[in-house]
Amino acid sequence: MDSKSVEDMIEGLSGFHFSGFHMDGSKLNNIEKPTTTLAIENVHKQPFIIGVSGGAASGKTTVCDMIIQQLHDQRVVLVNQDSFYHELTEEELATVHEYNFDHPDSFDTEKLLDSMENLRHGQAVDIPNYDFKSYKNSVFPARRVNPSDVIILEGILIFHDPRVRELMNMKIFVDTDADVRLARRIRRDTVEKGRDIGVVLDQYSKFVKSAFDDFILPTKKYADIIIPRGGDNHVAIDLIVQHIRTKLGQHDLCKIYPNLYVIQSTFQIRGMHTLIRDSQTTKHDFVFYADRLIRLVVEHGLGHLPFTEKQGLYILVWISVRGYAVYQLLEVVRVWRMLCEHVAKGSRLARFLFIGKVRTTVSSLFMKNYHKTSQKGMCCYWILFSARAIQLSKLFHYLQERVYRNPTSYFSISYPHLRVYMWCAKASQE
Numbered sequence: 451m452d453s454k455s456v457e458d459m460i461e462g463l464s465g466f467h468f469s470g471f472h473m474d475g476s477k478l479n480n481i482e483k484p485t486t487t488l489a490i491e492n493v494h495k496q497p498f499i500i501g502v503s504g505g506a507a508s509g510k511t512t513v514c515d516m517i518i519q520q521l522h523d524q525r526v527v528l529v530n531q532d533s534f535y536h537e538l539t540e541e542e543l544a545t546v547h548e549y550n551f552d553h554p555d556s557f558d559t560e561k562l563l564d565s566m567e568n569l570r571h572g573q574a575v576d577i578p579n580y581d582f583k584s585y586k587n588s589v590f591p592a593r594r595v596n597p598s599d600v601i602i603l604e605g606i607l608i609f610h611d612p613r614v615r616e617l618m619n620m621k622i623f624v625d626t627d628a629d630v631r632l633a634r635r636i637r638r639d640t641v642e643k644g645r646d647i648g649v650v651l652d653q654y655s656k657f658v659k660s661a662f663d664d665f666i667l668p669t670k671k672y673a674d675i676i677i678p679r680g681g682d683n684h685v686a687i688d689l690i691v692q693h694i695r696t697k698l699g700q701h702d703l704c705k706i707y708p709n710l711y712v713i714q715s716t717f718q719i720r721g722m723h724t725l726i727r728d729s730q731t732t733k734h735d736f737v738f739y740a741d742r743l744i745r746l747v748v749e750h751g752l753g754h755l756p757f758t759e760k761q762g763l764y765i766l767v768w769i770s771v772r773g774y775a776v777y778q779l780l781e782v783v784r785v786w787r788m789l790c791e792h793v794a795k796g797s798r799l800a801r802f803l804f805i806g807k808v809r810t811t812v813s814s815l816f817m818k819n820y821h822k823t824s825q826k827g828m829c830c831y832w833i834l835f836s837a838r839a840i841q842l843s844k845l846f847h848y849l850q851e852r853v854y855r856n857p858t859s860y861f862s863i864s865y866p867h868l869r870v871y872m873w874c875a876k877a878s879q880e
């Protein structure tokens with residue numbers, strides 16, 4: 451249904467002019483309507499890029515491995531910042547214990563950016579395999595990394611350069627206590643890297659500790675998610691994986707249809723989808739849950755309608771109605787027509803601006819739980835009028851006398867430039 455026919459339908463129902471509900475028809479007509487197959491072919495799939503940072507031995511690799519394990523049905527690749535350490539010169543090699551491997555300049559960030567850009571644009575890259583023993587990245591053959599759905603970039607300083615940060619869709623910081631990190635580092639560097647404990651401790655006090663305070667910790671503020679206790683934090687990892695799955699699900703469709711909004715999947719929504727698909731579900735429950743799902747879609751859609759900010763006096767009329775979605779809409783239109791015909795007529799005002807459905811939680815908040823909005827089939831709508839010169843008393847009187855039998859309360863909220871009058875009222879029909 452195009453914007454014109456929506457307007458026509460409501461105008462036809464009301465016989466009254468309304469000004470706020472304007473969708474720009476020309477804009478709508480100009481929206482590209484891609485044919486699905488063509489669009490899919492032309493759209494390049496952008497990977498979902500996750501950055502995982504934190505101090506050395508904080509558990510970054512462990513967290514990445516756990517995410518990859520849970521996303522086993524997706525194409526996921528891991529890129530380590532370690533792979534982009536600069537090769538040391540002979541001179542630097544001779545005094546390697548004086549080299550600061552925790553300083554941002556020790557990484558070839560240009561090369562890292564280059565590789566990430568290629569991966570992002572669907573090209574395979576060769577990532578060097580850094581050798582911690584020889585301090586070289588040419589000892590082992592490079593690793594071929596193919597473009598994937600998810601790219602995880604892990605390293606102590608991957609949030610340091612803003613250009614690298616900007617590539618990321620999600621930034622995670624693994625936050626582990628300094629003493630735990632040091633203990634793990636000593637074990638790893640002595641056992642796995644065969645280093646002398648004295649050298650490990652020396653490196654830690656000379657470079658690692660201060661670099662953490664000066665360069666790594668300050669990047670924590672860029673993180674979207676901070677995981678305390680690293681790999682031990684199963685709840686955080688489960689939530690991250692759930693979020694990535696949601697984002698991956700939305701990815702393709704949103705790219706094909708730029709004006710498509712996907713409602714976030716919640717346990718409640720998934721539960722209702724399960725119920726309406728279940729052959730054992732009764733007819734009554736099927737209608738009830740299908741109705742609730744439709745309402746969520748309509749409510750979400752209303753939030754995306756174009757609007758213009760206005761200052762002035764507004765009147766917000768709340769209506770609580772019981773019944774299925776179509777009945778509720780008809781009831782709201784009925785109330786609106788009555789208000790337009792009997793209250794607005796004759797005064798210089800009151801142009802209807804918008805009708806919207808209120809989330810039940812918000813409704814019950816405003817309506818002080820007077821109506822049990824969580825009851826089956828019960829929900830709230832609001833109608834907004836602009837009222838430069840409206841006779842408020844006339845409106846409230848009319849509402850009280852004619853529209854509703856049991857008006858409950860009325861109160862107003864004042865902002866510097868906006869006054870909102872709330873009328874909490876209940877439609878009489880059950």
Ligand SMILES: Nc1ncnc2c1ncn2[C@@H]1O[C@H](COP(=O)(O)OP(=O)(O)O)[C@@H](O)[C@H]1O
Pocket residue numbers: 504505506507508509510511512513634635638679680681682
């Ligand atoms: N939750 C944990 N409990 C015990 N040991 C851990 C835990 N997380 C990591 N480790 C160990 O600590 C060391 C560093 O972990 P790793 O995940 O490689 O950290 P990073 O990638 O931040 O350097 C590894 O030897 C690993 O086995």
Ligand SMILES: Nc1ccn([C@@H]2O[C@H](COP(=O)(O)O)[C@@H](O)[C@H]2O)c(=O)n1
Pocket residue numbers: 505506507508510532535551552581582585605606658
């Ligand atoms: N040749 C090198 C290169 C780096 N390091 C240390 O590794 C740490 C970073 O690696 P993580 O896997 O722990 O993130 C960093 O603190 C460097 O000091 C090294 O010891 N030798």
